[in-house]
Amino acid sequence: MILKSLKLPRTQFERKTGWLLKPEGACKNDLCIPVNHMPIIENNGSGDNSDNDSDNVSESTWVDVGYLAEALNLALVEEPEVPIWALGPDSLGGKALSSARAPELVLPDLDGNEFRLSSLLGKKVLIYAWAPY
Amino acid sequence: MPVWQALREELKDQNFELVTVGLDSLGVEGCRSFIEAAKPTHPSLIDQHHQLANLFGVINIPSSIWVDENGMIVRPAEPAPAPPAKPGEKAPGVPGIELPSELPVRMKEMLTEAAKFNSDKESYHLALKDWVTLGAESKFAMSPTKVVSRSRPRSEAVAMGHAHFELAVQFEIDGLRDLAIKHFRKAHELVPDSWTFRRQAWSLERVGEGPLSRFWQGPNPESPEDWPYAGDWLKDVKEVGAENYSERFEP
Numbered sequence: 001m002i003l004k005s006l007k008l009p010r011t012q013f014e015r016k017t018g019w020l021l022k023p024e025g026a027c028k029n030d031l032c033i034p035v036n037h038m039p040i041i042e043n044n045g046s047g048d049n050s051d052n053d054s055d056n057v058s059e060s061t062w063v064d065v066g067y068l069a070e071a072l073n074l075a076l077v078e079e080p081e082v083p084i085w086a087l088g089p090d091s092l093g094g095k096a097l098s099s100a101r102a103p104e105l106v107l108p109d110l111d112g113n114e115f116r117l118s119s120l121l122g123k124k125v126l127i128y129a130w131a132p133y
Numbered sequence: 134m135p136v137w138q139a140l141r142e143e144l145k146d147q148n149f150e151l152v153t154v155g156l157d158s159l160g161v162e163g164c165r166s167f168i169e170a171a172k173p174t175h176p177s178l179i180d181q182h183h184q185l186a187n188l189f190g191v192i193n194i195p196s197s198i199w200v201d202e203n204g205m206i207v208r209p210a211e212p213a214p215a216p217p218a219k220p221g222e223k224a225p226g227v228p229g230i231e232l233p234s235e236l237p238v239r240m241k242e243m244l245t246e247a248a249k250f251n252s253d254k255e256s257y258h259l260a261l262k263d264w265v266t267l268g269a270e271s272k273f274a275m276s277p278t279k280v281v282s283r284s285r286p287r288s289e290a291v292a293m294g295h296a297h298f299e300l301a302v303q304f305e306i307d308g309l310r311d312l313a314i315k316h317f318r319k320a321h322e323l324v325p326d327s328w329t330f331r332r333q334a335w336s337l338e339r340v341g342e343g344p345l346s347r348f349w350q351g352p353n354p355e356s357p358e359d360w361p362y363a364g365d366w367l368k369d370v371k372e373v374g375a376e377n378y379s380e381r382f383e384p
Contacts, residue, residue, distance in 0.1 A: 002303045075292035079300055079312060085259055086303070088296030089187045089287065095210060096190025097284035100277030102200045103188045107154065107178040110161060110168055115176045118204065120150050124265055125200040128137055128153045129180075129191045131329065132163050133336030133346040 003065060003085040010061040015086070018103070019072060023071065026072055029099045031092070035071045134171035136215045140258075141175050141298040148202070149265050151175040156183050156194060157227040158302040158333055166344065182302055186329060187295055190285035193379065199264065199274075207264070209284040214254035214381045232345075239351065243367055249375035253382035260384065273384055285326070294323025298330050305337065313337075314361045321363065327340075328378075336365055 001016045010021060019026045025034040052072060069076035075088030092098045105117040105127075117125070134153060141151040153173060157163035160181040166176050185191040189198050189210050197213035200206055236244070260273040268274070275283065285291075301316035317334035324330055332350065338360070340349035351365030370378055 002299060013138075013200045072290065075289065075296045077293060077296040077300060077336065078317070079304075082309075084300065084303065086296040086299040088294075088299065091287045091289050091292040092288060093281070095284045096287045097206065097281045097282055100206045100280040102198075102204050102206050105184065105188060107180055107184065109176065109178055112164060115152075115178055117152070117200070120152070120176075121201075122146050122148075122202050124147075124149045124202060124268070126149070126151050126213075126261070127158055127185070127189070127198040127200065128151060129185050129194050129196045129198075129210070129329075130134060130153060130167075131156045131194045131332065131336075132159075132167050132344070133157070133332055133350070 001087045003087060006065045006085065008065050009064045010063050013063050013068070017074065026068065033072055037062065134167065134173065134174065138173055140216050144265050147265050152178065154178045154180045154185055156180045156185060156329060158305045165327065182299060183329065186327065190287065191329060192285060192326055196211055201268065201274065205277065206280050209280050211382070214252040214257050216258050217254045239349065239367065246370050246375040251376060251379045251381055257382045290323050294320045297323065331364065331369065332366070334362060
């Protein structure tokens with residue numbers, strides 16, 4: 001996930017990383033990691049990640065990605081020249097998949113129509129990765 | 134892809150769907166001619182940021198992931214060879230690409246190496262049909278525990294490599310080539326088993342004109358010193374051995 005600021009709307013963080021912020025900590029699948037304090041920041045208007053997609057800009061609950069990345073051991077890489085950050089996948093369990101449940105995959109087709117993998121629930125699906133190079 | 138389209142038509146009445154995903158930082162521009170030539174009737178998607186690498190651990194193309202009716206992965210990312218040609222059928226070329234009659238030496242050498250790649254197409258496609266017919270009863274459908282343990286290793290370093298790759302693609306899109314190269318290099322170093330990360334970066338250093346220019350994937354003979362990466366397609370394939378390029382199909 002590309003970030004232009006380390007402040008992110010909470011819902012966007014939850015949707016993009018799969019980590020849900022609950023009273024008992026940050027939770028993914030059946031695992032909850034206690035985080036010392038829930039890093040909720042009231043939006044003071046200076047965060048600018050809301051242009052990443054269609055999230056509601058007026059959202060008032062934001063999270064501190066730097067703090068969460070450290071607490072949850074997420075890969076966070078900064079390019080100071082720009083500045084811009086990328087939040088990589090987590091490495092929980094040391095495997096690309098932390099669960100056999102297929103993650104939601106949302107991608108456009110040639111015409112920009114959004115496809116969701118979950119729309120094919122009920123069918124057997126073969127996802128075929130190719131590249132023009 | 135046309136061969137996959139044909140396979141999809143054959144299997145679609147068994148509650149099966151094919152979803153093809155083109156991984157390319159050039160997005161629609163890179164994928165369009167191939168998709169249009171294949172005329173897909175199934176979802177055919179563009180993955181500009183290589184989400185399939187992050188989410189599923191795809192490290193090479195072509196690869197596949199099998200997902201059952203309940204949304205459970207039953208086989209994690211693995212090489213997906215094209216279906217075996219039917220008797221009398223000529224192996225298809227690449228749609229949208231016409232090979233010139235006289236290929237440069239490097240391209241000839243690349244084709245020679247590529248011809249040595251493993252392809253377990255018979256066993257892979259027998260397994261696929263078995264699963265489509267038998268579902269959970271198929272011996273090729275793995276348990277959730279096996280799916281997770283068979284997925285690619287992801288250390289903290291590998292996760293960092295993915296983040297570097299994401300940055301590189303973003304810089305590529307933003308036209309900041311030097312920064313893109315810097316982060317591609319870091320990604321290659323941290324995720325050494327990803328061919329996609331390497332091929333993506335190499336393909337952006339075009340040599341010549343047209344779609345073939347993206348297949349050169351190595352130093353320009355006129356200015357080899359400008360090549361920004363540690364490896365290149367021919368060098369790396371020879372180093373690992375063409376016969377080891379693609380992992381064998383393991384039931």
